[in-house]
Amino acid sequence: MEHKHIAFIGAGNMAGAIMGGLVASGYPAKAITAANRSEGKLETLADELGINTTTDNLKAAEAADVVVLGVKPNMMEGVVKQLAHLNDGKKLFISIAAGVTLAHFEAWFGKAVPMIRTMPNTPSLVGLGMTGLYASDTTNKDDKAISDMLMRAVGKTAWVKNEIELDHIIAAAGSAPAYFFLFMEAMEAKAMELGFDAATARELVQQTASGAAEMVRRRDMPIRELRRQVTSPGGTTAKAIESFQAAGLEKIVADAMDAAISRAAEMAKEL
Numbered sequence: 001m002e003h004k005h006i007a008f009i010g011a012g013n014m015a016g017a018i019m020g021g022l023v024a025s026g027y028p029a030k031a032i033t034a035a036n037r038s039e040g041k042l043e044t045l046a047d048e049l050g051i052n053t054t055t056d057n058l059k060a061a062e063a064a065d066v067v068v069l070g071v072k073p074n075m076m077e078g079v080v081k082q083l084a085h086l087n088d089g090k091k092l093f094i095s096i097a098a099g100v101t102l103a104h105f106e107a108w109f110g111k112a113v114p115m116i117r118t119m120p121n122t123p124s125l126v127g128l129g130m131t132g133l134y135a136s137d138t139t140n141k142d143d144k145a146i147s148d149m150l151m152r153a154v155g156k157t158a159w160v161k162n163e164i165e166l167d168h169i170i171a172a173a174g175s176a177p178a179y180f181f182l183f184m185e186a187m188e189a190k191a192m193e194l195g196f197d198a199a200t201a202r203e204l205v206q207q208t209a210s211g212a213a214e215m216v217r218r219r220d221m222p223i224r225e226l227r228r229q230v231t232s233p234g235g236t237t238a239k240a241i242e243s244f245q246a247a248g249l250e251k252i253v254a255d256a257m258d259a260a261i262s263r264a265a266e267m268a269k270e271l
């Protein structure tokens, strides 16, 4: 099969992870080009992955069938305007930026553009990402298939039908690794306060968190039921859970997710 040429504009953490996943999954390195403003990251990518690299965004995008826009949201307008004349209705553009809407892209491109907006998360860096995807009306089946393949190289994918739902993906997956990190930080701090050394405290938290996540993955039962199995009536877990619930944990989590959604909408207005 002829592989489409994919150019990544902005070769930072997230784009680097996707390129690494693609190469690891067997996509030919020769069919991938990374363009970045600075050279340091490009040298590492060329050494580690054997892909093509350049500091010239235009050159990279011109030669590509698929252009992945991987810069920060505040850099996107400048990058897109530089590439706008390449939008011939055939080249597919994929964005990984939070809060940059299709309407922004169409304004910067000056017309409709075949575009897939994606919302990945940082576990993509270790192949355990969760990415939401949304396709503009001007995309076709092949565009969706290649975008799905791209993001499945670093984890799992979920498609949404309405663009607004990408903000819900941010709340439930894009920003969500940080919620678990915060929880783990709090547990680690308390374990150290109880007298465990730093390495042991980290291991207690890390092994328990990955064990719990793995149980959710492997056991085909409601998460509530897994919790019930740990919680002996009148026992220690019951007291800990009561303490969380008395502090309103469910509402705290729901409010935090709403705050992420509101911020995504605000970010879109700021551009």
Ligand SMILES: NC(=O)C1=CN([C@@H]2O[C@H](COP(=O)(O)OP(=O)(O)OC[C@H]3O[C@@H](n4cnc5c(N)ncnc54)[C@H](O)[C@@H]3O)[C@@H](O)[C@H]2O)C=CC1
Binding pocket: 009, 010, 011, 012, 013, 014, 015, 035, 036, 037, 038, 041, 057, 070, 071, 072, 073, 075, 078, 079, 096, 097, 098, 119, 120, 121, 122, 174
């Ligand atoms: N970090 C996260 O958890 C998530 C990030 N995202 C999105 O991913 C995008 C990238 O984020 P990161 O990879 O974390 O950022 P990063 O800062 O690691 O990567 C951005 C890269 O773009 C390069 N760059 C900046 N201006 C450029 C230009 N004009 N031309 C070419 N390259 C340029 C920078 O040198 C840098 O290497 C953002 O839009 C962000 O919203 C999406 C989901 C999750």
Ligand SMILES: O=C(O)[C@@H]1CCC=N1
Binding pocket: 098, 170, 174, 175
């Ligand atoms: O915090 C942010 O804005 C980005 C989007 C999702 C994760 N990080």
